[in-house]
Amino acid sequence: MIWRRSRPAAIVAASQIPADRYPDSDGMGLLERIVGQFLNEWPSVSRDMIDGLLVPPATIYGTQGTNTYIHQRLAGRLGLQPKFAETLNAGATYGAMIARAVMAVEAGACEAVLCVGVGKFPSVRLSGPALATLVGDPDFEFTYGASIPAMYALIAQRFMHLRGTTRRQLSAVAVSARDWSLSNPDAFMRESGPLTHDEVAESRPIALPFRKLDCSVPCEGGGAVLVTAAKAIGRAEHAAYVVGIGEHHNHAYLSELAEPTETGVSVSARRAFEMAGRTPKHIDIAQLYDAFTITPIIQVEEMGLVARGEGGAFFESGAAGPGGTLPINTFGGLLSFGHTGDASGMAFVIEGARQVMGCAGRRQLGGVGTALVHTYGGIMADHATLILSREP
Amino acid sequence: MTAKPAPHLTDVTGPYWEAARKGTLQLQRCLPCRAIVHYPRRWCPHCWSTTLEPIDASGKGAVVSFTIVHQPPDDSFGHDTPYVLAIVQLAEGPTMLANVTGPDAMDVRIGDPVQVRFEMRRIGLVVPQFELRMKRGPTPMLGKPALQIAHVKPPKKARKKRT
Numbered sequence: 044m045i046w047r048r049s050r051p052a053a054i055v056a057a058s059q060i061p062a063d064r065y066p067d068s069d070g071m072g073l074l075e076r077i078v079g080q081f082l083n084e085w086p087s088v089s090r091d092m093i094d095g096l097l098v099p100p101a102t103i104y105g106t107q108g109t110n111t112y113i114h115q116r117l118a119g120r121l122g123l124q125p126k127f128a129e130t131l132n133a134g135a136t137y138g139a140m141i142a143r144a145v146m147a148v149e150a151g152a153c154e155a156v157l158c159v160g161v162g163k164f165p166s167v168r169l170s171g172p173a174l175a176t177l178v179g180d181p182d183f184e185f186t187y188g189a190s191i192p193a194m195y196a197l198i199a200q201r202f203m204h205l206r207g208t209t210r211r212q213l214s215a216v217a218v219s220a221r222d223w224s225l226s227n228p229d230a231f232m233r234e235s236g237p238l239t240h241d242e243v244a245e246s247r248p249i250a251l252p253f254r255k256l257d258c259s260v261p262c263e264g265g266g267a268v269l270v271t272a273a274k275a276i277g278r279a280e281h282a283a284y285v286v287g288i289g290e291h292h293n294h295a296y297l298s299e300l301a302e303p304t305e306t307g308v309s310v311s312a313r314r315a316f317e318m319a320g321r322t323p324k325h326i327d328i329a330q331l332y333d334a335f336t337i338t339p340i341i342q343v344e345e346m347g348l349v350a351r352g353e354g355g356a357f358f359e360s361g362a363a364g365p366g367g368t369l370p371i372n373t374f375g376g377l378l379s380f381g382h383t384g385d386a387s388g389m390a391f392v393i394e395g396a397r398q399v400m401g402c403a404g405r406r407q408l409g410g411v412g413t414a415l416v417h418t419y420g421g422i423m424a425d426h427a428t429l430i431l432s433r434e435p
Numbered sequence: 436m437t438a439k440p441a442p443h444l445t446d447v448t449g450p451y452w453e454a455a456r457k458g459t460l461q462l463q464r465c466l467p468c469r470a471i472v473h474y475p476r477r478w479c480p481h482c483w484s485t486t487l488e489p490i491d492a493s494g495k496g497a498v499v500s501f502t503i504v505h506q507p508p509d510d511s512f513g514h515d516t517p518y519v520l521a522i523v524q525l526a527e528g529p530t531m532l533a534n535v536t537g538p539d540a541m542d543v544r545i546g547d548p549v550q551v552r553f554e555m556r557r558i559g560l561v562v563p564q565f566e567l568r569m570k571r572g573p574t575p576m577l578g579k580p581a582l583q584i585a586h587v588k589p590p591k592k593a594r595k596k597r598t
Contacts, residue, residue: 171508172440182442183474184532186562190508193520201500201522204545250520251503296474298522298532303500 050272051435052148053282054141054396056085059266059389061229062381065163070110073265074098074117074161081157081267088269095127095147095156095270097140099385117159127153134292134420135332136160137388138427142288144270154271160389161265164382178421180296192258192335194297194422196250199337202304203252208340210252212355214243216336217256217378219364224375226365226406231262231381243336257336259377265386266393283399283414287319287430297422308345311426312417319430321413323347326430328398328408329369329415330391333376339363342417343371346428373398373406388418392429399431439511441560450489451475456561460494460551462527463487473529494551496523496565499530501543519543523565537566 058081065073082088098113110116114128127147133139137160144156176185179194202208221238224230238256246255270285291314293307294300316322323346331342340354348369349357357363363371374380374394377387395416397403416429444452451474454461463472465479466486472479479487501521507513519535521543535543536554549565556562 175508180474180532181440182448185440185508186442187520187532187534188439188504188507188509188512188515188518189520189532190504190506192506193502193504193508196502196504197500197520197522200502201545204500248503248505248517250505253502298530299474300522301499301524301528301530303522 050149050151051284051286052145052270052272053284053435054268054392054400054431055271055282056081056088056269057266057393057396057400057402058084058268059229059393060264062231062262062264062383062390065263070161070163071113071116073163073263074113074159075120077159077161077265077267078117078121078157085269090122092155092271093123093157093269094125095144095153096123096125096159097129097131097144097156098159099132099136099140099161100130125153127156132385133427134425135290135388135418135427136385136420137392138416138418138429139290139425141268141270141285141392141429142290142427145285145288148270148272156270157267158270159265159267160383160386162384162386163263164261164384178424180298184296184298190250191422192253193250195335195337196253197297198303198306198341198423199252199335201302202337202341205304206344206352206354208337208355210244211240212340212359213252213257213336214240215355215358216333216339216363217243219358219361220333220372220376220378220380222364223370223373223406224379227374227380228405230375230379231260232375232379253335256378259334259382259387260379262381262383263386264381264383264390266389268389268392268396281400281402282433283396283431284433284435285429286432286435287315287317287321287428289314289316289318289426289428291426292424293426294424297424304341306341306419306423307426308342308417308419308423309347311428312346312415315415315428315430319432321430321432325413326369326415327411327413328373328395329371329417330373330395331371331376331415332388332391332418333372333378334382334387336378338419338423339371339376341423346415346417348415370408373403373408388420391416391418395429395431399433437509437511439556440509441556447477448475452560454489454491455553455563456559458553458561460492460525460563461489462492462525462529464490471527471529473525473531490527492551493526495568496525496549496551498522498535498543498545498547498549499524500545501535503541517541521549521565523549531563533563533565535566536564539567543567
């Protein structure tokens with residue numbers, strides 16, 4: 044996938060609301076809150092310049108059921124009549140959403156796409172069967188009591204068996220995410236203070252090897268970004284160019300895979316690196332979807348950010364944490380920022396973009412020229428990798 | 436206590452569950468490309484042929500991965516917790532999900548050989564499950580520990596890598 048880059052597209056504005064619980068807002072109400080915050084934060088973005096709109100269903104498991112016409116509703120409320128609009132949920136939704144916005148802008152279909160993420164996360168107890176049959180096979184998997192954590196646990200156990208990852212290394216991922224979240228005022232777990240390895244390893248068992256603190260924290264939230272090719276827009280000095288995009292859709296159901304650790308992360312990442320003309324050595328920071336502690340370990344190994352078998356030790360050494368050599372999930376990840384349901388992946392895009400744009404506030408890192416963002420969906424079935432850079 | 440979930444039968448999946456009811460683990464074999472397929476499908480995922488014939492599996496397999504579930508996705512599994520969920524690679528090649536059951540199920544390890552058994556879930560619904568083929572532990576008669584028993588090799592990827 045090598046594209047013609049006649050008009051390199053960039054994220055030029057990014058905003059999000061805190062990960063929290065918003066009992067007074069339904070999906071649409073939350074969407075309005077997110078867009079409201081975005082417009083407050085980026086007063087230079089005007090109604091006239093937006094001619095593209097991408098939104099997720101708002102929100103699948105919220106109070107309104109599935110609605111695939113959310114782009115119409117939001118466009119109506121904002122008085123927009125875009126040339127390009129869609130309600131999109133591709134799995135790895137936000138990597139894919141940015142990819143589609145970039146395609147539209149670079150193809151000249153439109154000039155500026157507002158990409159919005161919104162999600163409510165209902166009680167896991169009530170939504171368990173619905174969620175598990177959405178991403179698992181209702182007949183050949185759910186029949187056996189396959190919860191989502193259990194499916195990821197099957198990947199984790201196999202990965203640990205093959206690569207030698209330890210229980211303590213899983214804990215290190217949660218500890219690192221918590222450490223980052225402490226400097227993020229929008230993170231749901233920031234007030235819980237630092238975590239210890241033992242607290243993770245001794246929390247309530249969910250599905251071996253996962254304990255409660257190996258699993259992300261269900262909450263609600265979302266954010267918005269503006270993707271455009273016109274450099275004049277907004278505070279033009281704050282641009283995160285989307286220089287690499289990789290996408291890969293690997294399987295329908297996990298139990299189809301003879302080797303459940305080969306889910307296609309490496310394929311998606313390789314495509315993004317090829318398009319960007321960059322290698323793992325160029326990556327300064329990475330935002331890696333972390334619904335469970337095992338998945339960032341898998342991603343750093345499969346993307347070549349570290350050698351095979353060294354992902355666990357990489358996290359255990361503190362290299363991914365504050366002050367480390369390759370900061371990962373600098374906003375706290377889904378493990379400690381919070382899993383905002385259908386909006387979850389947007390948090391990775393926003394943090395990657397903000398760090399590259401130099402808009403990350405108190406937790407802005409120095410020298411972030413290139414960031415990698417990876418989102419996945421289903422049981423690691425859908426993948427989208429973005430490489431964001433200060434230079435086009 | 437709610438009932439455990441039951442599969443939804445279609446013209447494609449119905450024969451699989453009907454075979455299970457009669458005590459057979461049924462797979463599909465693609466007539467033109469000979470690939471063996473599970474779960475039941477209308478198209479062979481390797482060559483898109485629609486001529487897939489049912490075959491009886493040996494019922495033997497090996498554990499690719501497993502987890503012990505403490506928090507079930509549905510109240511109907513509450514009585515079973517903790518239970519073992521495993522990906523099993525069948526001797527014929529395909530993989531499938533099932534529970535490993537039996538008195539020694541909690542001792543399961545990756546690579547363990549397993550044998551299909553059939554669980555009658557309710558009248559008319561039988562679900563293929565697996566149990567460990569031999570007990571591990573201090574039984575000297577077995578000779579080798581189960582972990583040294585060879586894995587069933589994953590089949591060569593039938594899908595060609597696209598460049």
